[in-house]
Amino acid sequence: MKRSRLIMRTSILAVIAIALAYTFYSNFIADRSVARAGNDAVNFALQDLEGERFELEEYRGQGVFLNFWGTYCPPCVKEMPIMEDLYEEYKEQGVEIMAVNVNEPELTVNQFVNRLNLTFPIAIDKGMRVSDAYGISPLPTTILIDEHGEIVKVHTGGMTEGQVKEFLEMIKPGT
């Protein structure tokens, strides 16, 4: 009788505690952003400026350096040449760079790309579908995806040359 009462009380308190703990966790601790380290990267497909289709899934086995940017965002503009400098070197080592523009006019993006002589794939996210799927809000945001399609790191804000290099190293296949 006394024992069963203790079990009863313990289980009621446990149920309440679990429900409350989850609520507090969900409200204060849980990171609800779609893209976070440890998650599988959401597959997406976009046409780059050359009209080639880029689908993330086809890059399994390679690292993907996914950069979200806009021409109106000064730190984005600043890191573009750095990415360009390192692009060829790391492409040989199996890391692809993809720069997703957040739905600016094609003309603006094209002129910008020509001005900076960028050669890595750049796509315009018309309708902001990919940005929405990845929950991108501040620019620039860079998402590092390893050869298994898993997100290794999400970096918000500008990057120095050292950082870009370090990030590219992180997703080199076979490391």
Place this chain on the structure above:
Amino acid sequence: MKKVTCECGHKNPHGTEICESCGKPIEENLEQKKLLDMRYEGVARRSQTYTTTIIDKIWMFFSSVKVGIWLIVLTLLASALGTLFPQEMYIPPTANPSIYYAEEYGYLGEIYYLLGLHNLYSSWWYMLLVAGLGVSLIIASLDRVVPLHRALKTQRVTRHTNFMKRQRVFGTSSISQEEVDSTFSKVRERLEANKYKISEENGNFVAEKGRFARWGPYVNHIGLILFLIGCMLRYFPGMYIDEHVWIREGDQVVVPGTDGQYYIANDRFLLEFYDENDEIFGEAIERSGSPVVKNFQTDARLYERTDADTVGDLGELVEVAEHPIRVNFPMSHDGFNFYQLDYKLNELKTMSFTLENKETGDTFGRMDIDLYDPEPSYDLGDGHEVIIRDYFPDYFLNNDDVPSTRSKIPDNPVFIFEMITPETPEGEVSFVGIRQNLEPLGENDYKMTFVDVETNNVTALGVRKDRTLPILIAGGVIFMIGLIQGSYWAHRRIWVQRISGDVWIAGHTNKNWLTLRKDIDEAIKETNLKSPLDQVEEKEKEVEVPNQTNKNED
């Protein structure tokens, strides 16, 4: 567990004050002459009896009504505090809260901000208070309703003399033995006619009415708990969405919070005013000084993505809803509601130019530039061509004096044109913005002349989904049912017993004693039974009488 065995043979749990079966007060209460404390039928509130383990101690803490009341008071005070100044979400969106509160409300505002009261309702300690209240509600109710239910179920008809004597409404009458049976059956009949339920045992009986009123507070608490669970569920993923989205006319965007499942298009945004020349209201409108808005409306279309599991591939969009959204008249689909929230009129959409020979004033062709997607070049015929060398939707000179754009919204569009004509085949460059036309590379023969501008409206829609609403409504309804159940009905019991040749009548109710006595008087009318007295009232009279004598003496 230790049990207390009453002389009637019933085993009561330790801590019981009045025998659950016959009503005899347990030991220590026996000799006292006072009225019985009938709260919770004198049952053992179990949590207050055993406190051995930590679980029992936690249980006891939340079971205490005192703790519950403190939690209510603290929650009330905290909630009131949060209304002193606006919460953060209600201050202007561009304002910096760390400055805003101090500037707007002075020292108090600064303290308010420093204490974090600008986000009070989502603070961890406020949520903890409400959670504590919920736990207290659950445990305190459980701890009382279970023993109370048992006591009311096991109560016996024949009660102990001590129980009878110490009821608030009590009286004895001596009637002749021959009358007793007929009197009893008369009283029974009359009570039954008054919708009392009669239980009989050994010639004694108890009449009972409205026992379900005793469950009112607990039903009420269930409603409250359900309500709190509903509030809690808002924090669970997928239960509650509250977003907003800006859509230009003619544009189509993904609905936030739907994982790219839904797209919403704005066919038209409408701002209608009341007619200023209206016969009846014209004067009133004039008096108001400015036009009065009659309607804010977005003609919206909702699309659902069908196949295409790859983000970015549009797949096939199927129109699932089309509806004009007006203030307070949302478009609803699949649990989502789209509300008219805000708007922006006359955002630039297209700009039109013509090529003009500065000397002769001759113009060549016309080009309409879509500011969201300009063409790289425009052929104006007869060998005239204009190439857009660069485009800045929201132009400004950045820190390095390089032309840049602030955003992708064309609030201040600037173009760098290259004009090619048969006379100037190598091209002339001009820098054109709103009321700006510069020639950065020297004097030109031609210029771009502004012809026309087209604007469109932008609407802001709120996207809302609330799966907790049915739970909140159910909680509220149950809350009200419990409240009514406990407030509009009373639990009344009348015991009529033969004790040592006399007829004893005792009555108990949880409220409205006068009606109980009226019920008894009604039942014993036309018999020789004496109306029982309200012992509380009698006592008050005793106190009052000496007072009055004192007054007379003065």
